[in-house]
Amino acid sequence: MASLLTPGSPSTPVSTESPVWDDLDRAMGQMFIMGFEGTEVTPQIKILIEKHHLGTILLTAKNLKSAEQTTKLILDLQTIAHDAGHPVPLAIGLDQENGGVNSLFDETYIQQFPSAMGVAATGSTEMAYDIAKATGQELAAVGINWIMGPCLDVLTNVKNQPLGVRSMGDDPEEVSKFAVAFMKGYRDAGLATCGKHFPSYGNLEFLSSSLDVPVITDSLEQLSLSALVPFRNAISHGLNGMMVGGCAMSSAGVNVMHACLSEQVVDKLLRDGLGFQGVVMSECLEMEALSQNIGVGGGTVMAVNAGCDLVLLCRLFSVQQEAIKYLKLGCEDGAISENRIRKSLKRVLDLKATCTDWEKALNPQGISSLSTLRPSHMKLSADAYNASITVVRDKERLLPLSHTLDSDEEILLLTPLVKPLPASALSKGSVPASVMGSTTPWGKCVSLMSGENVFRELGRSLARKRKGRVLHTSYTAHGVRPSHEKLINRSSAIIIVTADANRNLYQHGFTKHAAMICKSQAMQGAERQEKPVVVVSVSSPYDFALDTSIGTYICTYDFTETALQTLVEVLIGDLAPTGGLPGTLSQNQSHQHTKQHWLVEAFDEDRDTTALDDLLQKIEQEGPVNQRSELFGCSSSTFLLHNGGIDEGHFVVRNSSTGSLLGFCCTYLFKSTATGVIGAILVDPDRRKLSIGHSLHSRAIRNLLHQGSVKRFQLGSKLPGVFLGMPTNNNVERKRLRRWFGSMGWNAALSRPLSSMILKDLSTWSAPEKVSRSMKQAQVEFDLVHGQQYAAGIMEHVKTSSRQGVTEVYELALADQSSCGVIRAKKAKDGTVLGTVVLCSPGASWAELLPALKDTNNITWAISSPVISPSAGEYSTLLQGLILLGVRQVKEQQADAVLLDCVDSDGEFAGLSAMGFTVLHNFEEVSCDADSMSVPA
Secondary structure, eight states: OOEEEETTEEEEEEETTOGGGGSHHHHHHTTEEEOOSSSSOOHHHHHHHHTTOOOEEEEOGGGOSOHHHHHHHHHHHHHHHHHTTOSSOOEEEEOEEETTEESOOOTTTSOOOOOHHHHHHHTOHHHHHHHHHHHHHHHHHHTOOEEOOOBOOOOSOOTTOTTGGGSOOSOHHHHHHHHHHHHHHHHHTTOEEEEEEETOSSSEEOOSSTTOOOEEOOOHHHHHHTTTHHHHHHHHTTOOEEEEOOOEEEETTEEESOGGGOHIIIIIIIIIITOOOSEEEEEETTSHHHHHHTOHHHHHHHHHHHTOSEEEEOSOHHHHHHHHHHHHHHHHTTSSOHHHHHHHHHHHHHHHHHHOOHHHHTSOOHHHHHHHHHHHHHHHHHHHHHHHOEEEEETTOOOSHHHHSOTTSOEEEEEEOOOOOHHHHHHHOOOOGGGGSTTSTTOSOOOOOGGGHHHHHHHHHHHHHHTSOEEEEEEOTTOSOHHHHHHHHHOSEEEEEESOTTTSHHHHHHHHHHHHHHHHOOOTTSSOSSOOEEEEESSOGGGTTTOTTSOEEEEOSOOSHHHHHHHHHHHHTSSOOOOOOOGGGHHHHOOOOOSOOOOOEEOOHHHHHHHHHHHHHHHHHTSOTTSOOTTTTOOGGGGOOOOTTEEEEEEEEEOTTTOOEEEEEEEEEETTTTEEEEEEEEEOGGGTTSSHHHHHHHHHHHHHHTTSOOOEEEESOSSSOSOSSEEOSSHHHHHHHHHHHHHTTOOGGGOEEEEEEEEOOGGGOOOOHHHHHHHHHSSEEEEEEOSGGGHHHHHHHHTTOOOTTHHHHHHHHHHOTTTEEEEEEEETTTOOEEEEEEEEOTTSTTGGGOGGGOOTTSOEEEEEEEEEOTTOSOHHHHHHHHHHHHHHHHHHTTOSEEEEEEEETTTSHHHHHHTTOEEEEEEEEEEEEGGGOOOOO
């Protein structure tokens, strides 16, 4: 039971069951967390505290000007609460993630530390603890008692994810490790903690409308294996609070419009599933999609009934009053029970008991404490940034620039137009154009947007340090302009800055274009034939981490002035960088792959067939007993396509004395899509960790690169249908494979989830009513055709798919009309083909390439390679219709089961599960442009 202090008597404890809480309005006031506009107490926030008993306030950068002003503001708020008879102090929350996400700035008293990912780049959990404790001490000194952190999200998909460097990376175990260190630091500084953003913002899909919310499409099983790992660990280490996001969830078994309003997410998954007993806070109910779709009043009632203890309303007084009104109405109408209010009240009071009391709230330490902390925190800040900055590559040994360029040679700094970080904007303000005259090393700039101020200071600092001229200009989505080309021609070296180029694709295009111009220019009077280019990512390291065509690549993880000053020191040579890329990317930094180089020979079908069969059998037997191996049904002939449209190159490492195979690798060049594929790398289980796989991989890449016509590389192949990508059924093995292929130069963070699925017991199966109804309503006709006479129209339609192996599957199916067929979906009015899918019986000539069809106890057919025309409006309806008809056809053939050989796990998983399909195997397909893959050493 929490013990708290009553106003007017700081030493007198009061129980959470005290009669003071008999006033239900007072209890309900503890269930809101609200914000307000202004840097002083407003009449509106005063009313909320005095009249509505508001118990928690969230401050933002708009409320805070300095450490001194913040201390006064919070003391004023606490005094109002105390004088109004609040039994316990206000919980005062704040986002202070460091890097670019801080709410409190003060150039003198509040220190700047790296972003969460920047801290992870130091590789030190001790450093993470020290930073969190220092941040917590500074916040506690001004009166903050609850920090909105740590961020527990795992970047399971780095493409178009706005979270960026606010996450600690893409490895759930590493994120967990650093998150726990942050928690301990905050706690030891006297703050309560709040994890976010449950159930993870690390893999969101975004729709176009402002009234749509981001969607989590991962299944609960997928979330449990990866995204939920840090949340589970944080809870076990005593996390005080949890923010549940406002995102939607859509996958098998979960269909939620807003997570924070869902009992399935809050009560079932978070509380029952993960055992969290702390305070649950909702996303802000003022977010446009939520307020427009549901309404703040209804949303408040739903949030509380879902299990939220605190409802967040950030800004508008009228909306805040509406939420309070509807919570009261919900209680009066019986929609919300008094017991539900009491449960939340106890949790909130328990949290407050860990971080505040009236003596502490009314006597903030303020500036005197901050002054004492300042020297040690300044040193910690410098040490953290020095340990964080990462030189990912420096292939041409351009760094430091002081060794590469003379002081009279000009450097061109090219920076994107970005919104300035508040730390930089507040500390420096706008720089007048008058100081940018021709006497400065910046040239004759007369006007720059405020977003460039921080980069202008970067250029100035670099010019001062190197005692040489630095030209600076910005770039935009308009690409490389003639003015850029003139400056590139004029300069001796180029520094290009990017900030989340994965989301701002113009930055990626500009960087590649500018680098290409530099590559084509020889430097006169020097040995180097290419103009030096240094690319600096000042936000997400994923911009060019695996693009080896960018020879020198540096990551700072934020673009605060502290980070960019550290960058200058690295560029000049005053600092030797020690940071490493976080998560799975860390394995890509070092290319010291192996000390053993095995002799790799070309596969000889006459010599190696039996030995390969033995190797396949041995590997299959090594797998888990209760799990069907991907190699089930495979033989040596499975990997031999003998197809004129596919160039094959297979390789082995063998014991020349016994003839046994120690390793095997198969590669394919699909001419129709110019895709070079590694279909499998197999190593004898008794010979692993001896670099056999590395030697096979190197030979495979070298062979594919020498083909010349390859435009794209891919891990995983549709033909043969053994490994669609890296197998991911086992999470431990998945992580090992991600790291291993990452060390080979593949970016596993940009993978595409695929699955093979199976529908068993066809004799008892019936079509789902909803799918059947949708088919009847669609203006589409379906038919089943066999043979080459239909090839022209079908193959013309199949050209709309760029997926590797699809063209070849249709050619095989049309050539084997006795055992295969193609189901077509056509417009009813004109016969235009809108979609197709292949049916394959176990007796087909190419069934050997789909080993999952081999089941001694069952007759299994395959449905393969759905292709839906881009002009078709209802993708899901057509796909499900084609598969439904395929299943019916297979059932008519008295088959026992039907296999879907390749399914996008991101897209149609839920619909197919509803039809009765279950997952056979999960994979991650990884691909990259050919020019980003280099010939291994």
